[in-house]
Amino acid sequence: MTATFDTDRMAAVIYGSEKLASRRREISAAVSRIPELHDSRPLPFMDRLEKVTEMTRKLAALNKHLPDIIDPNDYEEGLHLYHEVMGMEGHPLALHEVMFIPGLIGQGSDEQYEKWLGRARRREIIGCYAQTELGHGSNLRSLETTASYDPSTREFIIHTPQITALKWWPGALGKSSNYAIVVANLIIRDRNLGPHPFMVQLRDEETHRPLQGITVGDIGPKMAFNGGDNGFLGFDNYRIPLGNLLNRHARVEEDGIYVKPPHAKVGHSAMIRVRSHMATGQAWLLAHSLIIAVRYSAVRRQGFLEDKTREVKILDYQTQQYRLFPSIARAYAFIFCGFETIRLYDQLILDVNKHGNTSGMADLHALTSGLKSVVTYQTGEGIEQARMACGGHGYSMASYISEIYGVAIGGCTYEGENMVMLLQLARYLVKSVELIKNGKSKELGPMVAYLAEPDTQEKTPLELKDYVKLFQMMSKRQSWKATERYLKLVEGGVSRDVAWNKTAVELTRASRLHTRLYIMETFIRRVSSIEDMNLRMVLRDLVNVHVNYELLDCGIYLHDVSLLDSIKNQLYSSLHSLRPNALSLLDSFQFSDIQLRSVLGRRDGHVYENLFEWAKSSPLNVSDVLPSVDRYLRPMMEKAKL
Numbered sequence: 001m002t003a004t005f006d007t008d009r010m011a012a013v014i015y016g017s018e019k020l021a022s023r024r025r026e027i028s029a030a031v032s033r034i035p036e037l038h039d040s041r042p043l044p045f046m047d048r049l050e051k052v053t054e055m056t057r058k059l060a061a062l063n064k065h066l067p068d069i070i071d072p073n074d075y076e077e078g079l080h081l082y083h084e085v086m087g088m089e090g091h092p093l094a095l096h097e098v099m100f101i102p103g104l105i106g107q108g109s110d111e112q113y114e115k116w117l118g119r120a121r122r123r124e125i126i127g128c129y130a131q132t133e134l135g136h137g138s139n140l141r142s143l144e145t146t147a148s149y150d151p152s153t154r155e156f157i158i159h160t161p162q163i164t165a166l167k168w169w170p171g172a173l174g175k176s177s178n179y180a181i182v183v184a185n186l187i188i189r190d191r192n193l194g195p196h197p198f199m200v201q202l203r204d205e206e207t208h209r210p211l212q213g214i215t216v217g218d219i220g221p222k223m224a225f226n227g228g229d230n231g232f233l234g235f236d237n238y239r240i241p242l243g244n245l246l247n248r249h250a251r252v253e254e255d256g257i258y259v260k261p262p263h264a265k266v267g268h269s270a271m272i273r274v275r276s277h278m279a280t281g282q283a284w285l286l287a288h289s290l291i292i293a294v295r296y297s298a299v300r301r302q303g304f305l306e307d308k309t310r311e312v313k314i315l316d317y318q319t320q321q322y323r324l325f326p327s328i329a330r331a332y333a334f335i336f337c338g339f340e341t342i343r344l345y346d347q348l349i350l351d352v353n354k355h356g357n358t359s360g361m362a363d364l365h366a367l368t369s370g371l372k373s374v375v376t377y378q379t380g381e382g383i384e385q386a387r388m389a390c391g392g393h394g395y396s397m398a399s400y401i402s403e404i405y406g407v408a409i410g411g412c413t414y415e416g417e418n419m420v421m422l423l424q425l426a427r428y429l430v431k432s433v434e435l436i437k438n439g440k441s442k443e444l445g446p447m448v449a450y451l452a453e454p455d456t457q458e459k460t461p462l463e464l465k466d467y468v469k470l471f472q473m474m475s476k477r478q479s480w481k482a483t484e485r486y487l488k489l490v491e492g493g494v495s496r497d498v499a500w501n502k503t504a505v506e507l508t509r510a511s512r513l514h515t516r517l518y519i520m521e522t523f524i525r526r527v528s529s530i531e532d533m534n535l536r537m538v539l540r541d542l543v544n545v546h547v548n549y550e551l552l553d554c555g556i557y558l559h560d561v562s563l564l565d566s567i568k569n570q571l572y573s574s575l576h577s578l579r580p581n582a583l584s585l586l587d588s589f590q591f592s593d594i595q596l597r598s599v600l601g602r603r604d605g606h607v608y609e610n611l612f613e614w615a616k617s618s619p620l621n622v623s624d625v626l627p628s629v630d631r632y633l634r635p636m637m638e639k640a641k642l
């Protein structure tokens with residue numbers, strides 16, 4: 001089926017500019033011509049040590065070829081080159097670019113930029129972000145690692161008081177990094193001033209051996225990300241200079257006087273940055289899995305519809321479209337949300353670092369807390385549906401979808417576990433409803449203004465804006481219902497903490513609905529701004545699928561049952577009208593076969609030949625008879641014959 005739009009022009013929408021979309025194609029082409037940048041053999045056939053070694057080999061090769069392929073100062077080009085060559089399973093520099101450098105930028109002073117930022121950018125040193133501990137990850141107030149100031153030597157003494165204080169999980173901490181931004185409780189004259197970021201050297205720059213007073217290693221295999229190490233880290237009264245407190249916002253003078261930051265949470269910028277980028281990163285992972293599933297569904301024939309002479313393509317089944325197309329819509333919607341949150345983060349960092357203006361922090365924290373939670377969960381759902389839609393071959397590592405799932409679903413946990421972050425957004429919603437109840441609607445932020453709007457009446461036929469209004473009212477009602485449930489308990493004498501916990505499920509439901517409304521409105525706003533009519537038409541089809549699916553998926557309650565039927569009919573007809581463009585909407589992401597790493601999703605569509613070649617290359621097929629058969633099975637069978 002011929003698409004109704006130009007996929008290169010759609011790629012420019014996805015990546016934000018024709019220039020970047022074009023450079024991505026050039027970079028992919030360059031990589032395809034350099035074999036040492038390719039996986040030396042299929043990653044699924046490697047054990048953990050082989051995989052970590054392979055990633056390190058490719059990283060060194062990438063560093064060598066990088067100046068010939070991209071502009072080293074162009075972040076977007078670098079990101080694509082890394083995705084193309086390094087893939088998604090982790091590597092020694094994975095957290096260096098994503099958290100260590102952004103953490104330095106967000107927390108380091110200009111002097112500290114001089115000392116470390118250039119070295120980090122030139123990759124003279126490798127860093128990570130070490131905050132989570134064996135005993136605590138969500139509750140930062142209870143982190144146990146200490147950094148006690150010694151004015152006599154003008155040093156901080158970093159210490160791990162007990163096993164639960166061991167840093168545990170940080171990416172690239174165990175074996176790759178020789179530096180870390182360590183989050184530790186700042187202690188001055190026995191006063192605990194809470195978590196602060198410290199620059200800590202972990203390993204000798206020449207030998208890469210751990211320094212005296214440092215215990216560090218890998219935490220072992222994980223569900224995914226096994227191409228990289230995650231680490232544990234312990235300190236035994238490890239001394240660092242006063243100048244290693246990253247002090248753009250909070251300072252300690254030589255005599256121990258503490259200068260507090262302009263906002264209690266300004267030290268959390270590295271987390272906010274990752275959360276601000278996660279909508280984009282997750283959208284790409286979702287799109288990876290969908291390209292594989294939709295390409296395969298356009299090739300795989302199974303069963304009959306009207307024509308009994310030839311089996312039908314499984315992509316023509318309505319159930320296949322229903323399990324895949326709403327996720328295509330979400331992938332685009334998440335991309336557009338990502339543009340927003342990245343722009344908001346970049347603005348916030350400028351406001352805070354240049355002007356000390358922290359006024360945007362609360363809104364962005366609330367937005368990214370909800371967005372990372374909803375996006376990661378829905379991405380996981382979508383990838384699982386994509387896997388299942390491919391039947392048995394989806395379950396094979398040849399599809400690579402289970403690896404994509406394992407990487408993506410980690411996002412439900414890292415950067416703040418989803419439940420915890422939904423409750424952070426709920427604090428913001430409850431405060432907003434209380435403002436309205438206290439007659440202060442004028443103080444509401446733009447993202448919550450709808451909470452003060454009167455209910456609208458249901459009516460048919462409906463235009464798109466009416467559907468959005470229906471969703472908006474559903475979200476508003478949930479925020480009000482959860483808030484009033486919480487306040488009723490408090491007014492009844494229950495403590496705020498207990499009342500909060502007794503309302504938590506309803507509060508998280510309000511956060512999800514509020515976030516899904518934001519995603520829907522952002523999607524519609526971005527599509528409406530697209531000038532190319534062909535692009536806008538097909539994206540409107542996606543919007544129609546999205547809005548109708550969201551209303552049904554969120555269990556919209558309507559007095560008028562015929563209205564519910566009209567929403568369902570709109571959804572099914574949107575799925576049907578999307579069918580001719582589904583594959584091109586995903587091809588527009590322009591992921592190469594090298595980056596997809598999926599035998600099932602290869603562009604050539606020769607699924608069966610490719611699967612057979614891949615299977616034959618499995619290590620188990622090196623010999624016709626496995627040594628274990630000779631050693632155990634054959635004697636067992638011989639014995640049974642006696």
Ligand SMILES: CC/C=C\C/C=C\C/C=C\C/C=C/C(=O)SCCNC(=O)CCNC(=O)[C@H](O)C(C)(C)COP(=O)(O)OP(=O)(O)OC[C@H]1O[C@@H](n2cnc3c(N)ncnc32)[C@H](O)[C@@H]1OP(=O)(O)O
Nearest residue numbers: 137138139140265268274277281361362365414415416427
């Ligand atoms: C490019 C990216 C793409 C792909 C990623 C690829 C690879 C990355 C792989 C892994 C990286 C993973 C890294 C990590 O996981 S790093 C560790 C992450 N850890 C967390 O996120 C911890 C989560 N917990 C917290 O953030 C805090 O404990 C929490 C905010 C939940 C609670 O803090 P606290 O108890 O101190 O505050 P509260 O009492 O709840 O709230 C007080 C008040 O402060 C406001 N607040 C809290 N945080 C912030 C913030 N960051 N910014 C602004 N405001 C904040 C909060 O809303 C309250 O306000 P109010 O209601 O007005 O009192």
Ligand SMILES: Cc1cc2nc3c(=O)[nH]c(=O)nc-3n(C[C@H](O)[C@H](O)[C@H](O)COP(=O)(O)OP(=O)(O)OC[C@H]3O[C@@H](n4cnc5c(N)ncnc54)[C@H](O)[C@@H]3O)c2cc1C
Nearest residue numbers: 129130131132136137138169170171410413414415416417
């Ligand atoms: C792939 C991966 C990479 C990571 N990379 C890093 C890194 O680079 N640097 C780093 O510092 N950390 C990293 N982490 C750690 C990650 O940030 C933590 O796992 C995360 O913050 C959750 O903390 P936790 O694991 O201690 O779970 P806990 O905080 O113990 O939470 C466990 C469960 O308890 C419940 N819960 C906890 N608190 C609440 C609450 N207040 N209300 C309701 N329910 C609650 C939730 O269901 C939660 O899932 C990584 C983790 C993973 C999986």
